[in-house]
Amino acid sequence: DVKVTQSSRYLVKRTGEKVFLECVQDMDHENMFWYRQDPGLGLRLIYFSYDVKMKEKGDIPEGYSVSREKKERFSLILESASTNQTSMYLCASRPITGMREKLFFGSGTQLSVL
Amino acid sequence: GENVEQHPSTLSVQEGDSAVIKCTYSDSASNYFPWYKQELGKRPQLIIDIRSNVGEKKDQRIAVTLNKTAKHFSLHITETQPEDSAVYFCAASYRNQGYSTLTFGKGTMLLVSP
Numbered sequence: 001d002v003k004v005t006q007s008s009r010y011l012v013k014r015t016g017e018k019v020f021l022e023c024v025q026d027m028d029h030e031n032m033f034w035y036r037q038d039p040g041l042g043l044r045l046i047y048f049s050y051d052v053k054m055k056e057k058g059d060i061p062e063g064y065s066v067s068r069e070k071k072e073r074f075s076l077i078l079e080s081a082s083t084n085q086t087s088m089y090l091c092a093s094r095p096i097t098g099m100r101e102k103l104f105f106g107s108g109t110q111l112s113v114l
Numbered sequence: 115g116e117n118v119e120q121h122p123s124t125l126s127v128q129e130g131d132s133a134v135i136k137c138t139y140s141d142s143a144s145n146y147f148p149w150y151k152q153e154l155g156k157r158p159q160l161i162i163d164i165r166s167n168v169g170e171k172k173d174q175r176i177a178v179t180l181n182k183t184a185k186h187f188s189l190h191i192t193e194t195q196p197e198d199s200a201v202y203f204c205a206a207s208y209r210n211q212g213y214s215t216l217t218f219g220k221g222t223m224l225l226v227s228p
Binding site (some may be wrong): 024041048059107 | 120157158203210215217221
């Protein structure tokens with residue numbers, strides 16, 4: 001089974017802090033994604049990466065950056081956390097061969113910014 | 115970019131009834147339409163998907179239909195069971211910077227009462 005692991009299930013940070021959310025997948029998937037999930041708004045794409053050291057903006061990239069130095073790890077960075085970034089963050093990965101379109105999600109990180 | 119509208123936002127049915135969730139999309143170039151199920155506190159998981167060259171697909175009690183002309187697709191669940199209770203997300207593919215990504219609908223909370 002594909003495993004997508006997010007380092008923290010719950011995280012509480014203060015406004016202005018720099019926050020790192022980590023995601024690791026163990027199936028050698030080329031593509032990785034960060035979504036945020038808010039009630040009534042569904043899943044919105046923040047950033048994605050199609051390969052190592054490659055990144056592209058999604059639909060709501062403002063206030064976020066990402067890093068992908070190794071194929072298995074995709075980090076989401078909040079340079080200066082704000083209260084409107086309180087949300088559930090979901091990482092996902094996908095191969096480029098075989099089940100090319102299926103997203104495998106992590107279990108999520110619930111971030112609260114106080 | 116792509117815009118995906120999903121209705122209804124909540125749906126309550128009795129066990130054994132059928133449930134239908136509908137989605138519309140805006141980008142005529144979209145060619146892949148998955149449905150994800152998210153049980154309470156768990157990660158979203160793919161339950162069925164359809165490509166634009168197919169009008170209908172079934173998998174046991176669930177089916178998806180696609181009308182490309184009208185740009186809408188629907189999820190049908192027959193003989194609903196309490197374990198079908200979850201949030202369901204539709205999605206449509208679109209090209210972002212030349213790469214294939216997914217835009218999700220806002221979700222439908224399905225409640226199946228025994």
